[in-house]
Amino acid sequence: MTGSAQKVLSEDFYHRETLIVARELLGMRLVRMDHGQRISGRIVETEAYCGEEDQGCHCKAGRTPRTQVMYGPPGRAYVYFIYGMHWLLNFVTEPVGQPGAVLIRGLLPEEGQQLIAARRKGQPEHRWMDGPAKICQALAIDGALNGQEVCRGDGELFVERTPPPETRRIHTTPRIGLDSVPEPWKSIPWRFLLKGQGN
DNA sequence: AGCACGATTAACT
DNA sequence: GTTAATCGTGCTC
Numbered sequence: 161m162t163g164s165a166q167k168v169l170s171e172d173f174y175h176r177e178t179l180i181v182a183r184e185l186l187g188m189r190l191v192r193m194d195h196g197q198r199i200s201g202r203i204v205e206t207e208a209y210c211g212e213e214d215q216g217c218h219c220k221a222g223r224t225p226r227t228q229v230m231y232g233p234p235g236r237a238y239v240y241f242i243y244g245m246h247w248l249l250n251f252v253t254e255p256v257g258q259p260g261a262v263l264i265r266g267l268l269p270e271e272g273q274q275l276i277a278a279r280r281k282g283q284p285e286h287r288w289m290d291g292p293a294k295i296c297q298a299l300a301i302d303g304a305l306n307g308q309e310v311c312r313g314d315g316e317l318f319v320e321r322t323p324p325p326e327t328r329r330i331h332t333t334p335r336i337g338l339d340s341v342p343e344p345w346k347s348i349p350w351r352f353l354l355k356g357q358g359n
Numbered sequence: 360a361g362c363a364c365g366a367t368t369a370a371c372t
Numbered sequence: 373g374t375t376a377a378t379c380g381t382g383c384t385c
Contacts, residue, residue, distance in 0.1 A: 207366070216366070218381090226381060243367050244378025250366090263366060293367050337366050 167320040168313040174234035178253040178260035179350065182208035185251070186354040187325040190267060192299040193316050198271045199299055201289055202322070205266030207335045208350040209250070211259050215345040216338045219259040230259035235311030239296070239303055246293035247302045251310060251319075265292045265336070266353070329356045 169188065174181055183206075191200040209217035218240070219227050229238050230252055238250040238261045250261035267289040269276055276298045280288045289295045296302065301317070310317050332349040339346070 209366075218366085221382065224382070240366090241380055242365060244365090244380075246367050246378095248366065265366085291367065297368095335366070340365085 169235075169311060169319045169321055171233065171235040171311045173319075174251060174253050174311065175255060176234075176253065178208045178210045178262060181251070181253045182206040182262040182350070183330065183352050184324070185262060185264075185319065186330060186352055187322050189270060189320040189322055190264065190299075191318055191320060192272075192301070194272065194275055194300060197275065199275050200271040200320075201267030201269045201295075202354075203264060203266070203319075204268055204354040205264075206352045207263040207265060208352075209261050209263060210350070211254075216335060216341045217259070217261075227259065229307045230261050231257060232307070235309060237301075237305045237308050237310050237317060239301060239306040241303060242293075247296040248292045249296055249299075249301050249305075263292060264295055265351075266290055267295055267298075269298075325354055325356075329354055331355055 185203050185206050188203050189200050212219045233256050234252050236252040238252050249264045252261050254260040276288050280298050289298050309315055331353045333351045334347045335351045
């Protein structure tokens with residue numbers, strides 16, 4: 161086993177409460193393999209979507225072709241299309257049969273800047289991946305990755321463990337874009353942000 | 360078979 | 373602060 165493989169978050173990491181996974185993903189390094197080259201960034205913003213009871217979660221509709229992957233094993237990508245033009249990346253959490261996912265909303269670029277710049281044409285570096293759809297654009301992520309394992313170092317997409325950030329750098333707010341979702345789901349603070357370096 | 364709406368973004372004023 | 377762009381999904385008829 162190589163050194164880098166040991167740093168890759170395994171299925172066990174995702175096989176936990178969605179809120180825990182969303183919080184602990186902050187600071188970790190998301191890696192996208194692009195034709196043998198690494199594109200990566202530190203995760204600085206996430207949101208938790210927690211099962212059928214959560215009226216902000218797609219799983220409120222139950223098991224459908226779209227939500228199927230969230231009911232499957234953890235450590236998979238849930239990638240879906242929205243607003244007729246954008247892809248969004250999530251990681252599936254919780255045991256099989258218990259749906260949940262963490263939306264990746266913000267990354268600070270670390271590797272592959274040249275490749276990112278080519279896809280985020282004309283944008284300044286601090287705007288490259290400061291939104292969930294921008295991440296998918298920068299990392300060339302679309303529906304083809306839906307359902308793929310993200311807990312293997314030899315995959316196209318995975319996360320590497322980093323030293324945990326200081327607790328005081330972690331902030332929470334309500335989730336974004338759930339205006340028509342009923343309370344308490346609309347206001348519950350399930351958005352997690354890592355502050356303090358570059359944001 | 361048809362339709363309303365959305366876990367967004369960029370480009371406006 | 374506002375708005376258009378654009379289409380898959382899930383619900384209704």
